[in-house]
Amino acid sequence: MTDVAASFSSRLLAWFDDHGRHDLPWQQDRSLYRIWVSEIMLQQTQVATVIPYFERFMARFPEVASLAGAPLDAVLSLWTGLGYYARARNLHRAARAVLEQHGSEFPMDFEAVQALPGIGRSTAGAILAQSLGQRYAILDGNVRRVLARRYLLDGDLTTRAAQARLWQLAEDLTPQQRLSEYTQAIMDLGATCCSRARPACTRCPVAGDCGAQLAGRQVELPMPKSKVAVRKARPQRRTVMLLARVPTGAVLLERRPESGIWGGLWCPPEFESAADARASGASLLGIDTWPAAPLATIRHSFTHFDLDIEPWLVPLAATQAPGRVADTDAPSARATVWYNAARPEQALGLPAPVKALLEQLAANRIE
DSSP states (O other): OOHHHHHHHHHHHHHHHHHSOOOOHHHHSOOHHHHHHHHHHHTTSOHHHHHHHHHHHHHHOOSHHHHHHSOHHHHHHHHTTTOOTHHHHHHHHHHHHHHHHHTTOOOOSHHHHHTSTTOOHHHHHHHHHHHHOOOOOOOOHHHHHHHHHHTTOOSOTTSHHHHHHHHHHHHHHOOSSOHHHHHHHHHHHHHHTSOSSSOOGGGOTTGGGOHHHHHTOTTTOSOOSSOOSSOOOOOEEEEEEEEEEOTTSOEEEEEOOSSSTTTTOEEOOEESSHHHHHHHHHHHHTOSSOOOEEOOOEEEEOSSOEEEEEEEEEEOOGGGOOOOOOOTTSOOTTOEEEEOTTSOSSOOOOOHHHHHHHHHHHTTSOO
């Protein structure tokens, strides 16, 4: 390690000792399993959001075997509201791989960890560094931002050459000791001092030799992949959901395909427009008349677009309910189930806005 790198890590670790995050739930017991789950949850999600989800998840699935043996819907139901549901599906698949290929013991070898579903190079390094103190560099969004500013890296950082450069810099700065603390420290630095919008350079322990700070370009870097002179309007999408409800309060849900938004979760039948819903809904539900009534539109925001959900309530008599075709362990776009949010018979993976809608409907707060 060069003197420059040693100086960087020593200053960062000294700052971390006084100002870093030391009381996170997954830091209290740094088992491979707990660190793995936390790292997957923390992908594209802030720490404050993750903490309650992590604690509920650990209470329900305290070890790999319990996670691997659970139905997918039990996992997805605890993920509702956390978003990026492919993470939950990959977590479940990886748990089963650990059970089948590693005898329920999470692997300690980098290549074996990286081979598990949903785990890339940076996540594998973070797991082994934080749980076992193995020397592996990480390169998540926070670290990428720190390096881009420190080394005054211009241009598109997603190119192969730029990625190779960033990984080499991350490797060079990673110290030989205190690997778990250093890994947390550099993530904390990016999340708190070297933040994207308003970097707090006066509080940064390594600002003295930061290229962007010295050049006055810390807000400018890292540069976005493409600069747009005029901000584009945020895309808007729309969907119509049929809330077919029987007198018991149960509502018909379909499992969505695994690909696309809300993959593998349960939703009311969806249509592109009210006209499509009217044209196909009666046939789908096996009814002759169309007693549907529109409810207030709900807007749900994703990372890159807004979705307007137009719910239509369709009250059915008990004799009008379509037959149940449910197989919650075998994801299928056509699998259906009758679900009562007031008295759920089983845990289901539901998108956050659908869960809220069904709970409001069950509480008779909307009609």
